[in-house]
Amino acid sequence: MILMAPDSASDWIGVGVEAVAALATIATVIVAIFVAVRADRRADAAEKRADVAEQKLLKAELDRRRMQTVELRMELRKLRGDLPTHEHWLSVAESYGDEPRKAALGSELGVMRERISLIEEILAELGALEAELE
Incomplete structure (x- = not known):
């Protein structure tokens, strides 16, 4: 294709319109790329914030379980x-x-032994859950 200079004013207008359309297309592509890059950066930042929040929640849960374990161990002791x-x-x-005193003490001892076995079961479960969280 041989490029020739436009002959008339209407030809110049056509060339101008095509040039403006080309520039508008280029500007649209540049803006679209810019918007896509910004959206990607925002998505990455949101993902990082979500990861940090999840880690904080896991740490809080682990700390809560550790405190619960300490309290249960103290009660068991x-x-x-x-x-x-x-x-x-x-x-x-x-x-x-x-x-009467014998019956009361026997009942208390039974409750204490049940509580000890329950605490031991809970501590075993918390130990397993704590290992999963870490």
């Missing part, structure tokens, strides 16, 4: 420490034939 004392008082009540 206390119950295990109180168990011999209750057993002693039960033997004293048995030696004196104090049936």
